[in-house]
Amino acid sequence: MITFEDVTKRYRDGTVAVADLSLEVPTGAITVFVGPSGCGKTTSLRMINRMIDATSGRITLDGQDVREIDPPTLRRGIGYVIQQAGLFPHRKIVDNVATVPYLLGWSKRKARARAMDLLELVGLDPGLAGRYPFQLSGGQQQRVGVARALAADPPVLLMDEPFSAVDPIVRASLQDELLRLQSELRKTIVFVTHDIDEAVKLGDTVAVMRVGGRLAQMAGPATLLTE
Ligand code: ADP
Ligand code: ADP
Numbered sequence: 438m439i440t441f442e443d444v445t446k447r448y449r450d451g452t453v454a455v456a457d458l459s460l461e462v463p464t465g466a467i468t469v470f471v472g473p474s475g476c477g478k479t480t481s482l483r484m485i486n487r488m489i490d491a492t493s494g495r496i497t498l499d500g501q502d503v504r505e506i507d508p509p510t511l512r513r514g515i516g517y518v519i520q521q522a523g524l525f526p527h528r529k530i531v532d533n534v535a536t537v538p539y540l541l542g543w544s545k546r547k548a549r550a551r552a553m554d555l556l557e558l559v560g561l562d563p564g565l566a567g568r569y570p571f572q573l574s575g576g577q578q579q580r581v582g583v584a585r586a587l588a589a590d591p592p593v594l595l596m597d598e599p600f601s602a603v604d605p606i607v608r609a610s611l612q613d614e615l616l617r618l619q620s621e622l623r624k625t626i627v628f629v630t631h632d633i634d635e636a637v638k639l640g641d642t643v644a645v646m647r648v649g650g651r652l653a654q655m656a657g658p659a660t661l662l663t664e
Pocket of ligand 1 (some may be wrong): 447448449450489
């Protein structure tokens with residue numbers, strides 16, 4: 438479980454991006470942070486893997502303050518997927534996904550085999566593994582981004598608007614794919630989006646944020662709809 442306990446983030450220029458945020462992200466479920474642009478969703482996500490630190494309050498992962506876990510260890514347990522996939526442009530698709538296994542000291546053969554398994558898991562045509570990122574569509578690149586985030590088999594996955602840059606039909610199939618994957622993998626997923634329909638479709642729990650970085654409500658998707 439991940440907890441936010443009275444978390445506030447004030448940037449150096451005085452902007453309060455997140456204010457007194459307290460909530461629980463249950464293990465093995467998808468928690469969606471939804472709200473308009475600028476309401477502090479990305480800031481909240483980045484405080485979990487310590488790309489940025491909270492100004493006050495604390496965030497815990499399985500009971501431990503994330504600031505007490507050394508960043509490499511913390512990040513090994515947390516996969517991160519962003520909007521434009523963030524692939525290494527000069528590496529083949531298979532090597533993009535195999536990067537983490539290489540870093541973990543796996544042999545080249547084993548790392549590549551792992552990468553091919555992951556690409557199959559996310560539904561990418563294995564024939565694309567030898568291509569470079571620019572040769573793939575946006576939706577295909579996002580699948581690779583998800584495969585790469587899963588490479589070290591992290592229990593936690595942070596996803597920051599991962600499907601927002603692709604067209605609606607591809608987006609729907611990526612969402613379906615994520616739900617299918619999750620039914621197998623049962624990761625603890627924090628998913629950020631500004632799209633309420635996406636939040637309702639994917640979230641086991643939905644945290645609605647409003648500008649100023651405050652939590653407006655947190656509920657299951659069905660409850661949210663009836664309000
Ligand atoms: P901090 O170390 O306080 O977390 P950062 O190093 O993330 O701040 O950012 C440094 C500076 O970059 C900020 O003080 C701000 O002026 C500027 N900045 C970066 N991103 C944004 C943004 N989205 N909106 C406004 N200012 C930004
Ligand atoms: P969201 O992900 O919901 O769009 P963000 O977490 O990116 O929101 O930003 C929340 C608020 O903090 C916004 O007002 C944004 O401009 C501001 N902000 C983000 N990064 C910085 C930064 N490095 N320095 C100053 N302000 C920032």
